[in-house]
Amino acid sequence: MLEIRGLAASINEKPILKGIDLTVPAGEVHAIMGPNGSGKSTLGYVLSGREDYVVTGGTATFNGVDLLTMEPEQRAAAGLFLAFQAPIELPGVNNANFLRTALNAIRRAHGESELDAVQFLKLAKAETKRLAMPDDMLKRNVNVGFSGGEKKRNEVLQMALLRPRLAILDETDSGLDIDALKIVADGVNALRRPEFSALVITHHQRLLDYLVPNRVHVLLHGRIVRSGGPELAKELEKSGYAELIAEAA
Amino acid sequence: MAAVTETLDTVQSVTQSGYKWGFETTIEMDFAPKGLSEDIIRLISTRKEEPEWMLEWRLKAYAAWLKMEEPHWARVDHPPIDYQDLHYYAAPKKKAGPKSLDEVDPELLKMYEKLGIPLKERAILAGVDPDTVEDRQVAVDAVFDSVSVATTFKATLSKAGVIFCPISEAIREHPDLVKQYLGTVVPTGDNFFAALNSAVFTDGSFVYIPKGVRCPMELSTYFRINARNTGQFERTLIIAEAGSHVSYLEGCTAPQRDENQLHAAVVELIAMDDAQIKYSTVQNWYPGDANGKGGIYNFVTKRGACRGARSKISWTQVETGSAITWKYPSCVLHGEDSVGEFYSVAVTNNHQQADTGTKMIHIGKGSRSTIISKGISAGHSNNTYRGLVRMLPGAANARNFTQCDSLLIGDQCGAHTVPYIESRNPTAKVEHEATTSKIADDQLFYCRQRGLSEEDAVSLIVNGFCKDVLKELPMEFAVEAQKLLAVSLEGSVG
Numbered sequence: 001m002l003e004i005r006g007l008a009a010s011i012n013e014k015p016i017l018k019g020i021d022l023t024v025p026a027g028e029v030h031a032i033m034g035p036n037g038s039g040k041s042t043l044g045y046v047l048s049g050r051e052d053y054v055v056t057g058g059t060a061t062f063n064g065v066d067l068l069t070m071e072p073e074q075r076a077a078a079g080l081f082l083a084f085q086a087p088i089e090l091p092g093v094n095n096a097n098f099l100r101t102a103l104n105a106i107r108r109a110h111g112e113s114e115l116d117a118v119q120f121l122k123l124a125k126a127e128t129k130r131l132a133m134p135d136d137m138l139k140r141n142v143n144v145g146f147s148g149g150e151k152k153r154n155e156v157l158q159m160a161l162l163r164p165r166l167a168i169l170d171e172t173d174s175g176l177d178i179d180a181l182k183i184v185a186d187g188v189n190a191l192r193r194p195e196f197s198a199l200v201i202t203h204h205q206r207l208l209d210y211l212v213p214n215r216v217h218v219l220l221h222g223r224i225v226r227s228g229g230p231e232l233a234k235e236l237e238k239s240g241y242a243e244l245i246a247e248a249a
Numbered sequence: 250m251a252a253v254t255e256t257l258d259t260v261q262s263v264t265q266s267g268y269k270w271g272f273e274t275t276i277e278m279d280f281a282p283k284g285l286s287e288d289i290i291r292l293i294s295t296r297k298e299e300p301e302w303m304l305e306w307r308l309k310a311y312a313a314w315l316k317m318e319e320p321h322w323a324r325v326d327h328p329p330i331d332y333q334d335l336h337y338y339a340a341p342k343k344k345a346g347p348k349s350l351d352e353v354d355p356e357l358l359k360m361y362e363k364l365g366i367p368l369k370e371r372a373i374l375a376g377v378d379p380d381t382v383e384d385r386q387v388a389v390d391a392v393f394d395s396v397s398v399a400t401t402f403k404a405t406l407s408k409a410g411v412i413f414c415p416i417s418e419a420i421r422e423h424p425d426l427v428k429q430y431l432g433t434v435v436p437t438g439d440n441f442f443a444a445l446n447s448a449v450f451t452d453g454s455f456v457y458i459p460k461g462v463r464c465p466m467e468l469s470t471y472f473r474i475n476a477r478n479t480g481q482f483e484r485t486l487i488i489a490e491a492g493s494h495v496s497y498l499e500g501c502t503a504p505q506r507d508e509n510q511l512h513a514a515v516v517e518l519i520a521m522d523d524a525q526i527k528y529s530t531v532q533n534w535y536p537g538d539a540n541g542k543g544g545i546y547n548f549v550t551k552r553g554a555c556r557g558a559r560s561k562i563s564w565t566q567v568e569t570g571s572a573i574t575w576k577y578p579s580c581v582l583h584g585e586d587s588v589g590e591f592y593s594v595a596v597t598n599n600h601q602q603a604d605t606g607t608k609m610i611h612i613g614k615g616s617r618s619t620i621i622s623k624g625i626s627a628g629h630s631n632n633t634y635r636g637l638v639r640m641l642p643g644a645a646n647a648r649n650f651t652q653c654d655s656l657l658i659g660d661q662c663g664a665h666t667v668p669y670i671e672s673r674n675p676t677a678k679v680e681h682e683a684t685t686s687k688i689a690d691d692q693l694f695y696c697r698q699r700g701l702s703e704e705d706a707v708s709l710i711v712n713g714f715c716k717d718v719l720k721e722l723p724m725e726f727a728v729e730a731q732k733l734l735a736v737s738l739e740g741s742v743g
C-alpha cells in the first residue's frame with residue numbers, strides 16, 4: 001500500500017507539489033489526471049527519487065517503508081517502477097544487457113539468484129512475444145533509434161520483467177495508436193494481483209477503457225482537488241478541467 | 250550481466266584496498282648507479298652480452314639524445330625530470346641466468362600469481378608436460394622489470410617457425426634480423442624519448458612471423474615496473490613477413506609508488522605484403538593518488554610500417570593508468586591498398602593527464618585508415634586527442650575516417666581534440682567526426698530507477714560509449730578492460 005500525506009516538493013525553489021494526500025491500497029490501480037503543469041509527472045519523479053526535486057514537506061511510505069529517505073535504486077529494489085514519459089537513450093548499451101543487469105540487481109537485492117544469459121533470454125523472449133514486440137528490440141541499444149511507440153513498449157517490457165509491486169506510469173499512453181494502447185493496458189493488467197498497485201498518470205480517458213482504475217484523482221496546481229470512481233474520468237473527458245480550474249481559483 | 254557484477258566486485262575490492270596492484274615484491278635488485286652516461290650505456294650493453302654493433306647503435310642514439318630537447322607541445326604539465334637522478338639498469342639478481350623456471354626466484358612466481366598471469370610454468374614446474382597445458386593458447390613472454398624471466402610456449406611457436414623472445418636474446422641469437430629492422434620504423438633520433446630509449450633500452454619483446462604463417466596463438470607480454478626510481482625502457486620489434494598474421498597483447502599493472510616513474514617504451518611493427526599485425530594494449534600503470542601525487546609518466550613511441558601491398562596494422566589501446574600519458578601509436582602506410590587502424594579508449598580521472606592519439610601517414614595508392622578514439626574525462630583530469638592524417642602526393646584514392654568522441658563526467662575535467670589533416674593528393678578523402686557529451690543526470694537516474702547502483706550505471710554507460718573500441722579487443726582483454734574502466738572511474742560521480 002502506498003500512503004502519501006501532505007507531500008510537498010519543489011524544483012529550483014519553485015513549489016510544484018503543495019500537499020498531496022493519496023492512498024493506493026494493495027491490489028488497486030489509481031489514475032491521476034489533470035491539465036499540463038499540474039504536477040503529475042513531478043509526483044512520479046518525487047516518489048522515485050529524482051535528485052532535482054526537493055521534498056519540502058510530508059511523507060510517502062510504501063508498505064510502511066519510508067520511500068523519501070531511500071536512494072532511487074533502493075526504491076526500485078523495494079518494488080517501485082517508473083515508466084518514463086520520455087524514456088532515456090543509452091547509446092552503445094545493449095537492451096538485453098541493460099534489462100538483465102537491472103533484473104539481476106533487483107534479484108540480488110531480494111536475495112535471489114541471478115539469471116544467466118540463457119535463462120534471461122528465455123524469459124525476455126516470452127515477454128516480447130506477449131507484448132507483440134519484435135525480438136530485435138532486445139538486440140538494439142537502449143531506446144536508441146526507437147520510435148515513440150517502441151520506447152513506450154520497451155518501458156512496458158521492462159516493467160513486465162522487473163515485476164514491480166508499485167508501478168507508476170507517466171503518460172505511457174501518449175502518442176500511442178489504439179493497438180499499442182491495448183498492449184500497454186494488457187501489460188499492466190497482466191501484473192494485477194493482490195500485492196500490486198499502480199498509479200497511472202494520463203491525459204486521456206481512452207487508456208482507462210482498457211485499464212480500468214479503482215479510483216481516479218484529479219491533480220491541479222499541486223493538489224488533489226477531486227477523487228472518484230472510473231466514471232470521473234469519463235465525466236472529465238466530456239467537461240474538461242475548466243470547471244475544476246474555476247472552482248480552485 | 251556478469252561483467253557488471255565482476256565490475257562491482259572489482260570496485261569494492263579496490264575501495265577497500267586502494268590501488269589493487271599496489272604491492273611490491275622484495276626481490277633483491279641489481280642496480281646500475283643513478284644517472285646516464287656513455288659508461289652506463291656500456292654497462293647495459295655488457296650486462297646484456299651484446300655485440301659491438303649494438304653498443305655503437307646505442308651510443309649513436311645517446312649522442313643524438315644529448316642534442317635534443319624534451320618536447321613540450323603536448324597538453325601535459327609536470328615538474329622537470331632529472332634524467333641523471335634515475336637508474337637505467339636494474340635486474341633481478343640471478344644465479345646462473347634463468348634458463349629454466351627452477352632457477353627463477355619464487356618471489357617472482359608468487360608475484361605473477363598475485364597478478365593472475367596465466368603462466369603455464371606453474372604446471373610445468375609441477376612436472377606437467379607443456380604440450381598438455383596449452384588450452385589457453387596464450388604465450389607469455391613475462392617481462393619483470395628489465396629482464397625477461399620466462400618464455401612460454403616456445404616449442405609450439407618454434408614449430409610454426411615463429412620467433413618470440415626477449416629482444417636481448419634476439420640481439421644475440423638473430424642479429425641479422427635485428428640489424429635489418431631495428432630502428433627502421435622509429436629511427437634512433439626520431440624524438441627525445443625514442444632516442445633515450447634507443448640508448449638505454451634493457452628489454453622488451455622480439456617477434457618474427459615467417460612468410461605465410463598464421464601465428465598459432467595470441468602473443469602476450471606483461472610488463473611491470475617494480476623498482477623504485479627505475480625508468481622502464483622497453484623495446485619491442487614485431488616483423489610480419491608476407492602473408493603472415495599475428496595478434497600481440499600487451500598489458501600492464503604497476504605497484505603503488507610515491508615518486509613519479511618514467512616509462513619510455515618504443516614499439517616498432519613491420520608488415521610486408523598481405524601481412525596483418527594486431528597490437529592490443531591495456532595500460533594500467535599506477536595513475537597517482539586522488540590528489541595527483543605519484544604515478545607513472547608514460548612517454549611512448551609506437552609506430553607501425555605497412556611496407557607491403559594490402560598489409561594491415563591495427564592498434565587497439567585501453568589507457569586507464571599513468572599520471573601522464575604521451576602516446577601516439579601510428580601507421581605509415583607505404584603499401585598499395587594497405588590498411589591502418591587505431592582504436593582507442595583513454596580514461597583520465599583525478600589529476601591524470603593524457604595526450605594521446607595517432608598518426609596515419611598515407612603514402613601508398615588506395616591506402617585506407619580508420620581512427621576511432623573515445624576519451625573519458627573525470628575528476629580534475631585533462632584528456633586530449635591529438636591526431637594527424639597526412640595524405641602524401643602518391644596516395645591516390647586514399648581514404649581516412651576519423652571518429653573522435655569525448656565523454657565528460659563532472660564539471661572539473663577537460664576534453665580536447667586536436668586533429669591535424671594534411672592532404673596533398675586531390676583524390677584522397679578524409680572524414681572527421683567529433684562529439685563531446687556528458688553523462689547526463691537523466692541517464693543515471695533512468696538506470697538507478699531500474700535498480701542499478703550509481704557505480705554500475707556509470708560503468709554501463711561508459712562501456713556503452715566505448716563499445717566500438719572494446720569489441721576490437723581479444724575476448725579476455727575485453728573483460729579486463731571493462732573492469733579497468735569501472736575501477737578507473739570509481740568515485741568519479743556523486
